[in-house]
Amino acid sequence: MRLLLVEDHVPLADELLANLKTQGYAVDWLADGRDAAVQGATEPYDLIILDLGLPGLPGLEVLQQWRQQQIATPVLILTARGSWSERIEGLKAGADDYLTKPFHPEELLLRIQGLLRRARGLANQPQLLAAGLELDESQQQVTRGDETVQLTAAEFRLLRYFMLHPGQLLSKSHLAEHLYDGESERDSNVLEVHVNHLRRKLGREIIETRRGQGYRFAGDSH
Secondary structure, eight states: OOOEEEEOOOHHHHHHHHHHHHTOOOOEEEEEEEEEEEHHHOOOEEEEEESSOOOOOOOOHHHHHHTTTOOOEEEEEEETTHHHHHHHHHHHHTTTTEESSSSSSHHHHHHHHHHHHHTTOOOOOEEEEETTTEEETTEEEEEETTTTEEHHHHHHHHHHHHHHHHHHHEEEHHHHHHHOTTTSEEEHHHHHHHHHHHHHHHHHHGGETTTTEEEEEEBBBO
């Protein structure tokens, strides 16, 4: 899942980037509201974390621009403690959730997880369920029946994306756009290797190849 972090406080941004990448998210970071307004409207992000007190263009105006352009990407806003008016204005402008500073990193991760599932119409529960698999995002491992299967970081990122989009046909270019940040080299051959690794661990039937079109993860969501 690819996220955009818009935060001008560098120490906080560094901390969030480290935590989010540890949890398997591809993250782009911007510190200026003007840059965020453009990039958030042109890049295919799965979720945006938006601070409201930004240089260049206030976060609230950035959010309003996105919604006026029909950008439906889930947005989690960060606000200062006690600033209830900011929270209300942010929600009115189209924010999907908010988090008050300072906050615990685990709370941010849980809110992101909930927003991503809600955006896909999935229940927010401890494990992600699809095609007979249970994916524990906090442990980055998957269970099939009574068997726990260990995953590499790349396999976890790919399987999570598949399980959030069960039954959908996903092209290699689409997967690359959502699994890697803007600075990463996107190699479709590497993606194919990770798909084959998942098939060996979970069964070949779990991921269908549509020649010339992409991949389809088997099963329905629960």
